Amino acid sequence: MAEADDPRPAQSGDDESIPLMQRVLDNPFLLLFLGIAVPALTYLIWGIIEIAQVPIAD
Amino acid sequence: MALTPPSERIWWKEPIAKIELTWILIAFCWGLIMFFMMIYWHGAGEQNLSNETYRIKPEVFAERAQAMIDEYTVREEEGFPVVRPPPGSDVYLIARLWMWWPILELEKDQSYRLHLSSLDWQHGFSLQPVNINVQVHPGYDLVMTIKPDVAGEYGVVCNEYCGLGHHNMVGKIYVVE
């Protein structure tokens, strides 16, 4: 191949040598999950729980 | 280029330029300062919105306001009762299409428990010219302790769109020595 000086191993071993964080950033569906889960929890669900707990005026 | 895949297959291990790193650190610390500033102000600052809220039926809120009006009205102005409740008491301000009811007269440097609620749609309590702005919902009684510290005549503008009469919805609060 042209990239004889290319340090990376052959296709199969490729993924192992890639650092974890890069693999996370290369994984759109993991990011999609996180991008929905975080705001759903801290903004929506936490918020709805608080509003639902507003006491009734005596 | 940003339009093509990164030139290095493993870009995660590339070192970061010092100048970028410095800026990231500065921005991060500034974020922490801004974050703790809000918490600090809850302890040390005097302007915090109350978290005291109750669910209330509009009729009940109207009744309570009416009881205050019946007891403490001191005069009338353009068809509005002017109410002067005693310092420290519970004060009710009704938002409804399209008025703030009644007019309140408060004493300077005294605290009041101000109750805000709407009888119909959402309204916006916008106290001018001090520029204090709080959202008013139907069904919720927001109770905030206020302490007017400058005497004068204040306007209460509605700053949440509430239908065709929205721009006519003005109330008044007097603060007297």
Next chain:
Amino acid sequence: MATATEFRTCPNTGLKVDLAAERLIKANAVVAIVFLAIGGLFGILVAFTRWPAVHLLPADWFYLALTAHGLDVLLVWIIFFEIAVLYFASAVLLNSRLAAPKFAWAGFVLMVVGALITNVAVLQGDSSVMFTSYVPMRAAPNFYLGLILFAVGALIGCFVFFGTLVVAKAEKTYEGSIPLVTFGAMTAAIIAVFTIVSGAIILIPTWLWSYGLIPDIDPVIYKLIWWGMGHSSQQINVSAHVAIWYAIAALVFGAKPLSEKVSRMAFLMYILFLQIASAHHMLVEPGLSSEWKIFNTSYAMYLAVLGSMVHGMTVPGSIEAAQRKNGYDRGLFEWLRKAPWGNPAFSGMFLSLLMFGFLGGISGVVMGVEQINLIMHNTLYVPGHFHATVVAGTTLAFMAITYVLVPLIFRRELILKGWARLQPYVFGIGVAGNSLFMMGAGTLGVSRRHWDISFADASLPFDYPAAAFLMMGLNGISAILAMLGGLMFVIVVVGSVFFGRKLGADEKVSLGEVAGSGRAVASYGSSDTIKIPGTAVLVAIFFIAFVLYYFVNWKYLSEIWPMS
């Protein structure tokens, strides 16, 4: 399947361009611009009505026009254009076919139909509820129905984008990681999914409620979830226009990101935390605790602001590094002085960057402080802020990239190049005026969404300070400039698309006086030798302005009535 896909080869980049994707990009961009024109027209009517000396529309028409303005520009223009950006950043940049073009067309049709239904409902006059449609104020059922259809269509667009990522990876149309611009577009798409899901959660019940099928909807919960959509959709814009900044820096200068890692981590901060700042709209509502407000409004300790501040340095930084590499190396700012200021793609992009940062970014963070929001909520400060973000920032960036898309995707040469050259400045200055003067009026207390600040028919007399009237007049004058700039854009782009000279199949496009993509900067050398002193100065000025303005507003806050 793949066999049916037709491609052409881009003479500039050598990329294969899926013709189905190209047609979809064109269709979405054209509809977007049509709605920008319609919505902009409503914006002018609104601004002229709020100019006290003109006071153009009667009250009912004003509220109608304001509702239509918010809908058509904020939702329809921006989201159609974003769909075009998504298809461009996936199919074109990844050298791939678009996944499921038929679905993409179905989504497009749904969006068009939805936008039309909602517009008709508004124009019929009984849905002047503002685009936020806070309950218990009720619009006609079709108002909500149109929005729901529009959202479903946009969701399909996002899925086509993710599908294309999968296809491109499976068919190995690129090597390694996706390009940074595609990563930014993916950030936008992720936020879009959350946005649309929030919208569905709240709008579907509200639609049923408008028929009387659901007895009532809690107004605070409505607002909470609605802003999960309404504010997050602004975060789609931010991600998309930051991606476009990077794209234009690459197209015009051949600039390479200073660090892939840093820029991608900054986008990750967006993915995780940008959306929770929807809490900005809930800071003076009853029923939510200060803990909830502080955590969410601060994007979890301002981590997403950190992301924006990083992009704010790496985008101009990469331009500076590229320019220095190309020989503009003298002094602090030769790289900037000698930048192609006559190229609307660059000038639009750079003005967008500056105004988004200095005007929109700073005001947004300040307004989003739990306590400071008390002196700004629902005043004109709010529209002042977001005209700096979504108009000077997003809209101007989208305009800038359009000047590149017309030759690259529509394969037409721009007409009226002199107009195009001026357009970003006219529009930018106009919008900066809108933004500053509305913020000024808001600081003086003036209410947003308000037909008559002289209170001629009010239940009790009241006056805003005289300076407020001046601000609204200046805002009206700025609106004329903004309108001219908008008009120039529409004329140049629509004119070019229909009447511009057709480019030959292998005719290269020159993307700027400075460099074609051929002159890409391959590397800046090692990380220690990156030299971006000019950017460092810009960033320092930004930081000082930010800190000063932030504390000035705490000072203002400390002067209002004590309350707890």
